[in-house]
Amino acid sequence: MSEIPTDGLPADFWPRVEHAPQRLLMLDYDGTLAPFVPDRDRAFPYPGIRELLSELLVLQRTRLVIVTGRAVADMPPLLQLEPLPEIWGCHGWERRLAGGDIRRVELPVSVEGCLQRAWSRAVKAGIEDHLERKPASLAIHWRGLDEARKARLEDVASREWASLAADNDLQLHPFDGGLELRCPGRTKGDAVRELRAESPPGTLAVYLGDDLTDEDAFAALGEGDVGILVREQPRASRASCRLRPPDQLLEFLRTWLRVCRHGG
Template sequence: MTNSTNDSVADTAQTNRSPAPTPTPAPLLCKRKDRFRHCLETSDAERLFLGLDFDGTLAPHVDDPTSAAMRSGNHKLLERLAAHPKFTVAVISGRELADLRSRVDVDGIRYAGNHGLEMDTNPPLESPDSVRSTIGRVCGMLERELASIDGVQIENKGITASVHYRDVETDGHEPEQLYQLIDAVVSDATTDDGKLRLTTGHDVIELRPPIDWDKGRALRQFIDEETASVIPLFIGDDTTDEDAFSVTRTAGIGIHVGTAETLADFQVSGPAAVSELLEWLCETGSECL
């Protein structure tokens, strides 16, 4: 980890793309709190830029994605952090931007939905209406193709889509088979120039437009828009959050929620531990900057 300013984040992003770092086990934050605090105290940044995933981080995972809600107390903690002069807060999620805003519902923080493809400023898509048309057509085809598989949920999020398979019986419908089936539908429905990208997460296969954009790029853009120097801290649990950890790995702090191998510097056990960290930042973290 290194201390950061906005410029250092942009510079390291350009010079550290290859070779790709290898995910490894991360130490538990609760056993390395002194190291975490030292990173904040020795930073030359004026503020902490706190980026957060939603599902599995601010909110526990649930079988029905439409019923997800933040843990009790997180709303008040985010309000306190957003109002503090030493913090900037952003929530960067795979959820549709409007859905994300309604579930977090905190003024004064930044929002990015659909893995950063929808941002509250300077969104990266040049032709979102064309993408929505393609996503809608492919979702219709997937609904017909996957209709015989019990438990599949197809979520049209406008400029991306998610195929959830948490409730699917794995016998005969393993994730690899579902991926191949979805990839075949996407190939039939789109041209090479407009072929959707497929990515994977926790019990989900994501369909995204064919542009080089992800949570890491969204985090980097938010940081570049800051007027003060910042040290970025990102907290997330999914494989899609590794793109953000690739940014914090060279210029900040990454915290992975769970036990999987990761590019993050630390790990915490679950959303309850995330809430504890947010409370620590409110009570003590500002004194470290």
């Protein structure tokens, strides 16, 4: 059930992290590690995040994973980390393992055709500059545009895609800054479930995210795991607590490093 998350972390959070035999730290990207900017290709992490992530990557008993709605291919130029952490992209449809192997859940052929038709309709309507084709979806972005242009894009996309979605069992998902036509069946919750299933018993799983698509991830956490909403303003969420970006997020990652280095 969604409620307003409490401000800040529960009192027993850091002792639990310190004593956990294994930790799974899952981080959303846009709006969590990186600010929203008009040009989404330039949504680089907040200052200081990159350095903290590289240090977190070498911790012995922390598995660090990025879980994003973006395509995996978007991430290396934004993160600029060597090595890269494990990345789940496209809301659970794609996965790049820490070693570099990429795995994709296969898209039904009918969905592939439908996404092509949705693309053609959007191009015909003259809105192709705002489109993004991802392996399992088609997105239209209007972040940073004025209200009139945003309203036009929203109107065209909803009109052109609503019938395709309805006739082909696809889903139209609003997100912060756009609309996405998605193949149903996978969400960030699947990423969380699979990662948890791979983790040894006793693992403490922690997920940080800001957007509506992160609610699936929060809902997939197990008993004792911790969902953290990263957001300036409170809102109802399945996360239990909230941190404000970027200061409280940076402090969170710094403390994670300190506690885990201390606890081994």
